[in-house]
Amino acid sequence: xxxxxxxxxxxxxxxxxxxxxxxxxxxxxxxxxxxxxxxxxxxxxxxxxxxxxxxxxxxxxxxxxxxxxxxxxxxxxxxxxxxxxxxxxxxxxxxxxxxxxxxxxxxxxxxxxxxxxxxxxxxxxxxxxxxxxxxxxxxxxxxxxxxxxxxxxxxxxxxxxxxxxxxxxxxxxxxxxxxxxxxxxxxxxxxxxxxxxxxxxxxxxxxxxxxxxxxxxxxxxxxxxxxxxxxxxxxxxxxxxxxxxxxxxxxxxxxxxxxxxxxxxxxxxxxxxxxxxxxxxxxxxxxxxxxxxxxxxxxxxxxxxxxxxxxxxxxxxxxxxxxxxxxxxxxxxxxxxxxxxx
Amino acid sequence: xxxxxxxxxxxxxxxxxxxxxxxxxxxxxxxxxxxxxxxxxxxxxxxxxxxxxxxxxxxxxxxxxxxxxxxxxxxxxxxxxxxxxxxxxxxxxxxxxxxxxxxxxxxxxxxxxxxxxxxxxxxxxxxxxxxxxxxxxxxxxxxxxxxxxxxxxxxxxxxxxxxxxxxxxxxxxxxxxxxxxxxxxxxxxxxxxxxxxxxxxxxxxxxxxxxxxxxxxxxxxxxxxxxxxxxxxxxxxxxxxxxxxxxxxxxxxxxxxxxxxxxxxxxxxxxxxxxxxxxxxxxxxxxxxxxxxxxxxxxxxxxxxxxxxxxxxxxxxxxxxxxxxxxxxxxxxxxxxxxxxx
Numbered sequence: 261x262x263x264x265x266x267x268x269x270x271x272x273x274x275x276x277x278x279x280x281x282x283x284x285x286x287x288x289x290x291x292x293x294x295x296x297x298x299x300x301x302x303x304x305x306x307x308x309x310x311x312x313x314x315x316x317x318x319x320x321x322x323x324x325x326x327x328x329x330x331x332x333x334x335x336x337x338x339x340x341x342x343x344x345x346x347x348x349x350x351x352x353x354x355x356x357x358x359x360x361x362x363x364x365x366x367x368x369x370x371x372x373x374x375x376x377x378x379x380x381x382x383x384x385x386x387x388x389x390x391x392x393x394x395x396x397x398x399x400x401x402x403x404x405x406x407x408x409x410x411x412x413x414x415x416x417x418x419x420x421x422x423x424x425x426x427x428x429x430x431x432x433x434x435x436x437x438x439x440x441x442x443x444x445x446x447x448x449x450x451x452x453x454x455x456x457x458x459x460x461x462x463x464x465x466x467x468x469x470x471x472x473x474x475x476x477x478x479x480x481x482x483x484x485x486x487x488x489x490x491x492x493x494x495x496x497x498x499x500x501x502x503x504x505x506x507x508x509x510x511x512x513x514x515x516x517x518x519x520x521x522x523x524x525x526x527x528x529x530x531x532x533x534x535x536x537x538x539x540x541x542x543x544x545x546x547x548x549x550x551x552x553x554x555x556x557x558x559x560x561x562x563x564x565x566x567x568x569x570x571x572x573x574x575x576x577x578x579x580x581x582x583x584x585x586x587x588x589x590x591x592x593x594x595x596x597x598x599x600x601x602x
Numbered sequence: 603x604x605x606x607x608x609x610x611x612x613x614x615x616x617x618x619x620x621x622x623x624x625x626x627x628x629x630x631x632x633x634x635x636x637x638x639x640x641x642x643x644x645x646x647x648x649x650x651x652x653x654x655x656x657x658x659x660x661x662x663x664x665x666x667x668x669x670x671x672x673x674x675x676x677x678x679x680x681x682x683x684x685x686x687x688x689x690x691x692x693x694x695x696x697x698x699x700x701x702x703x704x705x706x707x708x709x710x711x712x713x714x715x716x717x718x719x720x721x722x723x724x725x726x727x728x729x730x731x732x733x734x735x736x737x738x739x740x741x742x743x744x745x746x747x748x749x750x751x752x753x754x755x756x757x758x759x760x761x762x763x764x765x766x767x768x769x770x771x772x773x774x775x776x777x778x779x780x781x782x783x784x785x786x787x788x789x790x791x792x793x794x795x796x797x798x799x800x801x802x803x804x805x806x807x808x809x810x811x812x813x814x815x816x817x818x819x820x821x822x823x824x825x826x827x828x829x830x831x832x833x834x835x836x837x838x839x840x841x842x843x844x845x846x847x848x849x850x851x852x853x854x855x856x857x858x859x860x861x862x863x864x865x866x867x868x869x870x871x872x873x874x875x876x877x878x879x880x881x882x883x884x885x886x887x888x889x890x891x892x893x894x895x896x897x898x899x900x901x902x903x904x905x906x907x908x909x910x911x912x913x914x915x916x917x918x919x920x921x922x923x924x925x926x927x928x929x930x931x932x933x934x935x936x937x938x939x940x941x942x943x944x
Contacts, residue, residue, distance in 0.1 A: 263930075267829040268804050269785045274924050275829045281928045341918075341926050354807045356828045412917030420916025429917070437922030443611045462610050465696045486698045487609040487617045539921030567920055574762025575754030575771070576683075578909055579881030580779030582616050584683050586623045588605075 262342050262361025264435065272438040276361060278341040303425035305329065305372045312336040315366065316395055318388050331385070332392045333369045334430075340365035341431065348405050348434050362405055364432035368392050374425040377415070378538075379524035387510075387517040389428065393540065394513070396430055397506040401545045406432040408440065408544050411505075416535025418569040428538070436544045443541075447558045457559035462486075463497055472589045474596045475522055479515045482523045484589035484596070489567070491587035492531060492596065494523055496564040505542040505562040520564070525602040527568060530595060534568045541565065604684050604703025606777065614780040618703060620683040645675075645767035647714045653677040657708065658737055660730050673727070674734045675711045676772075682707035683773060690747050690776050704747055706774035710734050716767040719757070720880075721866035729852075729859040731770065735882065736855070738772055739848040743887045748774040750782065750886050753847075758877025760911040770880070778886045785883075789900045799901035804828075805839055814931045816938045817864055821857045824865045826931035826938070831909070833929035834873060834938065836865055838906040847884040847904040862906070867944040869910060872937060879909045 262280070267273040302310035305328035312335050319330035336344075342363025350359045370378055370389045378386065397409050413428040414421040436444075450458035466472055466483045474482045474494060482496045496519060502508070508516065527534060542562040577583055604622070609615040644652035647670035654677050661672035678686075684705025692701040712720055712731045720728065739751050755770040756763040792800035808814055808825050816824045816836060824838045838861060844850070850858065869876060884904040919925055 265829040268800070269788055270781060271784055271788050272923075273829070275831055276924060276926045277930050278926060278928055279930060279933075281926070354811065355803055356807070410918065410921050412921045414916045418914065420914035431918060433922075433924075435924075437924055439612060439921070439923040442613055446611055446613050458610070461697055465698070469696065487607040487615070489617055537917035537920050539917050541921060565921070567917075572760065572762035573915055574756045575879035575881050575909075576752065576773060578879050579752050579754045579781070579883060579907070580775075581614075581781040582618060582775075582777075582779055584618045584620060584623070586620055588619050588621060591621075 262340075262363075264359040264361055266357040266359075268356060272441050274435055274438070276341050276363075278361065281339050281341060301374050301425050303333075303367075303369045303372075303423070303427060304374060308333075311367075312338055316392060316399070318392065328372075331371065332388045333372075334392055334396055335367050335369070337365040337367050337429070342433070359434060362434055364400055364403075364406070364430070366396060366430040368396070368411075368428040368430060370426045370428060377426050377528070377533075378413070379521070379528040381521070383514070383517045383521050386521050387513050390508075390513050390517055390520075391510075393428070393430070394506050394508060397504075397542065400430075400432045401506070401547075403432070404547050405434055406545055407547060408433045408436045409542065410437060411540040411542075413538040415538070416569070418535035418572075419537045419567075421535075437541075440541055440544065444544075444558060444560050447560055451558050457501070457561075459497070459559055459561035459563075460501070463499065463561075472593045474526070474593050475519060477515050477519055479512055480519045482519055484593040486589060488585055488587075488589045488592065489583040491570055491585060492527060492534075492568045492592045493589070494527070494566045494592075494596070496520060496523065496566075497561060498563075501559050502562060503543040503560055505540060522602065523566065523596075526596045526599045527566065529602055530599045531568060531570070534570055536569055537565075537567045539565045539567065604682075604705075606701040606703055608699040608701075610698060614783050616777055616780070618683050620703065623681050623683060643716050643767050645709075645711045645714075645765070645769060646716060647671065650675075653709075654680055658734060658741070660734065670714075673713065674730045675714075676734055676738055677709050677711070679707040679709050679771070684775070701776060704776055706742055706745075706748070706772070708738060708772040710738070710753075710770040710772060712768045712770060719768050719870070719875075720755070721863070721870045723863070725856070725859045725863050728863050729855050732850075732855050732859055732862075733852075735770070735772070736848050736850060739846075739884065742772075742774045743848070743889075745774070746889050747776055748887055749889060750775045750778045751884065752779060753882040753884075755878075755880040757880070758911070760877035760914075761879045761909075763877075779883075782883055782886065786886075786900060786902050789902055793900050799843075799903075801839070801901055801903035801905075802843070805841065805903075814935045816868070816935050817861060819857050819861055821854055822861045824861055826935040828931060830927055830929075830931045830934065831925040833912055833927060834869060834876075834910045834934045835931070836869070836908045836934075836938070838862060838865065838908075839903060840905075843901055844904060845885040845902055847882060864944065865908065865938075868938045868941045869908065871944055872941045873910060873912070877911045879907075879911060881907045881909065883907065 262278040265275050308326040314335050316334040317330040318332045323329045342361045344364050348362050409432045411430045447458040472483045543560050604620040606616050650668040656677050658676040659672040660674045665671045684703045686706050690704050735753050751774045753772045789800040814825045885902050
């Protein structure tokens with residue numbers, strides 16, 4: 261059974277112990293470098309029986325669950341870091357704190373073709389992936405044991421991917437992640453000092469300065485943030501007040517798909533198909549929101565972070581929680597802006 | 603010129619921008635897998651002119667600086683992340699915060715032989731490396747621009763190493779690292795609640811429970827911590843009150859070398875020579891200590907963290923600042939304890 265343990269020294273940091281992932285076979289594989297498809301890919305059409313039963317899919321009307329023909333398919337992770345069954349139990353062990361590992365761990369299969377990366381999809385294709393994110397958040401947030409839903413994507417080995425078939429992951433957690441909690445606390449302090457939203461202020465600053473902006477449309481801006489941890493780190497943030505990713509309507513999702521596709525294509529072309537992590541940091545779920553914020557006091561805003569993984573995190577980063585980055589975001593944004601014929 | 607930028611969203615997180623490291627040639631190299639030594643290794647005897655002038659060395663009496671014959675040699679990093687020259691200047695850029703990149707970045711060459719890893723050294727050899735750490739801290743802490751000195755080691759490519767010749771690195775910073783700052787704040791909160799030291803309490807808990815202890819001697823304990831982020835993560839902590847690594851005397855350093863050698867040998871044998879980061883988190887320098895602690899109120903304690911890098915950090919870790927770890931520390935410690943014939 262997985263377990264969550266709280267770090268006694270670093271506030272708000274928890275570790276998920278999931279012993280069942282230890283002997284995980286790399287059973288789903290393998291498109292080799294030259295696009296030759298090998299036999300075993302559990303995420304393509306006709307292999308639906310090799311995964312747990314789907315919890316959501318965009319598929320032709322009247323086609324049965326777990327049959328081919330789908331465009332996006334969401335299944336529970338076969339080797340979940342957290343378990344969906346059971347009641348949440350928190351307890352102290354001596355001076356330490358633990359919680360049983362209740363949560364959800366799902367895989368969003370982005371399309372049936374293992375060779376089509378997210379950056380290669382049409383805007384409509386990407387919008388289906390984002391809509392699948394939205395649907396899963398809307399469904400899982402009804403479970404009052406969960407306080408947060410993190411959606412992320414590992415593309416390439418340097419980014420931690422073990423399966424090549426393009427997919428995203430979702431983890432529902434009984435605790436709000438450290439980074440999200442600290443961003444909310446920072447936004448609160450900002451509001452106390454200035455009576456303004458931190459997220460709105462930063463975005464306004466970025467849009468005025470302009471030099472870290474990669475592209476924008478009516479609803480969204482993509483920029484390389486002021487204190488980018490990674491070379492070519494790029495965020496997408498809504499220009500309007502929006503706590504919750506799941507509150508986006510279909511029109512907003514279309515414009516988000518458009519800017520995300522454009523940004524991913526620029527990264528792919530400019531950096532020669534880099535490994536990257538994509539992270540969606542939405543607000544904590546309603547069940548726990550009262551303890552972190554009220555809509556009036558702090559305008560947290562969901563955002564997507566794309567973190568190219570070109571170099572390794574080393575002792576400096578792990579020992580300080582600072583980062584060394586050889587590329588200024590102004591330079592990165594300028595480079596990404598100037599890419600033509602994406 | 604390097605620059606430090608403060609993250610507007612995550613409190614206490616800074617990023618070091620060092621554009622000069624971008625075109626860094628991988629000029630120091632290369633011992634191939636089969637221990638065949640290639641020509642170019644700027645860190646061995648006779649190649650002293652290829653590095654900047656040494657700032658410290660253990661070498662035969664009367665042998666001149668930058669000549670062969672040394673046992674441990676410390677030189678400025680040829681491609682430093684931070685620059686030693688200039689005054690510290692902090693300023694606001696719009697709503698953002700920056701500081702010029704003042705600091706020191708040094709390389710501690712652990713021995714003249716590129717094939718002898720830290721785990722392979724004698725206890726005396728390791729004690730010279732630790733004494734070199736101590737000497738460099740004692741020297742650099744006189745510079746009032748610095749608030750912290752982080753010493754770390756990247757062993758192997760997964761741990762971020764680009765040079766194979768065994769070496770550690772030292773970075774002196776004008777800001778206390780986020781992780782250290784948060785550990786001190788946590789220790790303060792603990793003291794306010796309990797009038798006891800957090801570090802002493804955790805170590806006492808570990809020694810009483812026993813199951814996460816790997817080994818110990820009169821002065822030090824090595825254990826896999828309660829909320830280990832990485833499989834087989836192992837810390838060494840003094841059993842006595844000790845803020846500052848640089849306050850250790852020669853006897854204490856000998857016993858520390860002994861336990862460090864033993865632990866590194868177990869990791870090397872048990873995990874088949876894994877890549878790892880080693881991090882020494884000492885206390886902030888005296889110049890800034892008053893603002894973080896008084897000796898009475900909080901007993902921060904320096905410690906060494908060894909972080910095996912067997913898997914990649916992925917989107918979950920980067921998006922949540924939580925970790926997923928398939929190996930419980932009780933299991934890791936038990937495995938490491940049982941290794942024979944190290």
